[in-house]
Amino acid sequence: MSLPDYSDFHLQFTFESLIELQKSYLELWIPLLLLPFDAEEWFKKLSEYFDILHISAHEETGNWETFQRDIKVLSYCKRSAINITEYPTNWVVRILKNRDHWQKIWTQRMSKNIFTAKVVLNTIKIPTKLCDISKQTKTQYLEYFKTYRNNNLQSWWESQGMKVLENFLENRSMKYMYNISKPFESQTWCSRLSPYITYWCLSLKSVLQATEQKRQELKNIWSQAAKNHRKSLQYFISRLHWQSHFIQKLEDEPEMQFRNLNRDFDTIRQEINTELIERVFSSKSGIPYIDAVIRQLQQTGWCNFRSRALLVSFICNTCQQPWQAIAPRVAALFTDYEPGIHYPQFQMQAATTGINTVRIYNPVYNWQQKDPEWKFIYHFMPELKNVPIEFIHEPHLWEWFETLDYPQPIIDIKSANKIAKDLLWTTKWNVLKSDKDKIIKKHASRVFHWDRRKKKTPTKNLQNENQITLF
Numbered sequence: 162m163s164l165p166d167y168s169d170f171h172l173q174f175t176f177e178s179l180i181e182l183q184k185s186y187l188e189l190w191i192p193l194l195l196l197p198f199d200a201e202e203w204f205k206k207l208s209e210y211f212d213i214l215h216i217s218a219h220e221e222t223g224n225w226e227t228f229q230r231d232i233k234v235l236s237y238c239k240r241s242a243i244n245i246t247e248y249p250t251n252w253v254v255r256i257l258k259n260r261d262h263w264q265k266i267w268t269q270r271m272s273k274n275i276f277t278a279k280v281v282l283n284t285i286k287i288p289t290k291l292c293d294i295s296k297q298t299k300t301q302y303l304e305y306f307k308t309y310r311n312n313n314l315q316s317w318w319e320s321q322g323m324k325v326l327e328n329f330l331e332n333r334s335m336k337y338m339y340n341i342s343k344p345f346e347s348q349t350w351c352s353r354l355s356p357y358i359t360y361w362c363l364s365l366k367s368v369l370q371a372t373e374q375k376r377q378e379l380k381n382i383w384s385q386a387a388k389n390h391r392k393s394l395q396y397f398i399s400r401l402h403w404q405s406h407f408i409q410k411l412e413d414e415p416e417m418q419f420r421n422l423n424r425d426f427d428t429i430r431q432e433i434n435t436e437l438i439e440r441v442f443s444s445k446s447g448i449p450y451i452d453a454v455i456r457q458l459q460q461t462g463w464c465n466f467r468s469r470a471l472l473v474s475f476i477c478n479t480c481q482q483p484w485q486a487i488a489p490r491v492a493a494l495f496t497d498y499e500p501g502i503h504y505p506q507f508q509m510q511a512a513t514t515g516i517n518t519v520r521i522y523n524p525v526y527n528w529q530q531k532d533p534e535w536k537f538i539y540h541f542m543p544e545l546k547n548v549p550i551e552f553i554h555e556p557h558l559w560e561w562f563e564t565l566d567y568p569q570p571i572i573d574i575k576s577a578n579k580i581a582k583d584l585l586w587t588t589k590w591n592v593l594k595s596d597k598d599k600i601i602k603k604h605a606s607r608v609f610h611w612d613r614r615k616k617k618t619p620t621k622n623l624q625n626e627n628q629i630t631l632f
């Protein structure tokens with residue numbers, strides 16, 4: 162909890178999910194304890210009361226810390242002659258020998274039946290001392306969230322996740338495809354399922370199967386609306402594939418959390434400009450769109466894919482900051498923080514994979530198309546409410562700029578982008594072919610995705626880049 166990529170957003174979501182889980186477990190007479198210990202310490206405490214013969218756990222692909230915890234627990238089990246079985250969590254394959262086989266394994270796992278917990282287990286009696294610790298922990302967090310609860314965050318439990326899923330499949334997915342990239346409308350029309358998937362309130366398998374079922378139902382309806390709806394759902398399904406595809410990368414190379422995937426990029430962007438970073442994170446960059454994204458994240462814990470990509474590209478490419486300096490801080494602002502998506506995506510947007518195209522955007526150009534009325538900026542930046550629409554993306558050019566409580570831009574995007582483009586493309590072209598081949602073999606997708614048909618040939622005019630070229 163004290164790590165820089167962790168925040169109250171995650172604590173609130175996980176704590177409230179656990180309380181809900183505790184309630185549903187009670188119906189099955191299964192006790193769920195909240196114990197604020199390090200895992201090894203917890204097993205040691207438990208062994209004061211029981212002979213532990215076997216531990217059943219799930220396979221987790223978290224951050225570096227959880228990876229180290231896994232290693233510690235495995236070593237504890239070995240030392241204490243305890244058997245341990247870790248079960249796959251749907252998608253990621255442990256010790257994947259060959260990426261060529263990954264998609265097949267994923268599809269097999271995703272098409273398996275979903276189990277419903279109906280069985281009432283014979284449970285053991287939990288020692289009073291442990292029950293007391295659990296109660297105290299719960300009370301302590303309930304008290305904490307009386308003061309610090311953020312009511313704008315998405316809400317937590319499984320039944321809520323089911324509602325979000327049902328509502329999305331029945332209604333919101335109809336316009337998903339058309340709104341996914343719009344900063345304002347995406348708040349409503351995106352699935353908004355990411356935190357439920359991240360914290361396993363909903364399994365990816367159940368989301369995928371429910372979506373497939375909806376697509377089948379729509380096949381029987383002969384109308385343009387149903388056809389468009391199906392197309393939107395297909396778009397969504399592609400994203401569910403990406404979820405696992407990305408997490409597999411971190412599973413296969415946990416060092417990706419700290420190190421450039423392609424080490425040729427180690428020589429560039431080494432200096433951290435703390436003042437610049439602070440201005441961005443206090444929404445005082447003087448670039449309204451970037452400031453609005455930070456406000457949206459601070460207030461709601463969410464923004465859409467395009468805003469995430471744009472924010473990272475702005476700080477790392479336009480402003481030449483090392484991605485390692487901001488990735489944990491950005492993670493702390495995403496309620497749905499999933500290390501396996503986060504770090505590989507960060508490296509992709511910061512252009513350090515060496516196998517993906519360089520992504521440099523001009524936020525003004527990008528958002529004029531996606532939000533011509535600039536609703537997003539007016540909503541999250543009330544201090545700019547009097548700025549006329551023709552100046553809203555560059556308020557420093559407005560004649561009454563001095564009257565605003567808003568700073569000059571921290572950077573001239575156009576000229577900075579030009580320098581960044583030269584630097585990143587030159588570094589990328591110099592990447593050794595053998596290094597590229599190694600990375601492609603280990604990490605690249607082998608699948609032809611439905612929406613990749615629209616992929617454009619990588620263009621040097623990156624302002625126009627199609628967001629779909631993700632891999």
Ligand SMILES: Cc1cc2nc3c(=O)[nH]c(=O)nc-3n(C[C@H](O)[C@H](O)[C@H](O)COP(=O)(O)OP(=O)(O)OC[C@H]3O[C@@H](n4cnc5c(N)ncnc54)[C@H](O)[C@@H]3O)c2cc1C
Nearest residue numbers: 351352353354355400403404466469470497498499503506
């Ligand atoms: C720099 C960066 C960091 C990111 N960090 C995270 C993260 O920590 N956690 C996270 O869940 N997503 C992350 N994403 C991916 C994506 O932006 C979010 O999943 C999405 O915006 C969540 O909103 P939604 O649930 O409405 O998604 P939808 O667009 O409705 O997508 C449905 C689901 O598909 C998966 N998904 C969607 N887009 C992607 C993608 N590009 N890559 C992998 N999986 C995807 C997610 O599980 C998502 O919930 C990141 C993207 C970028 C560019």
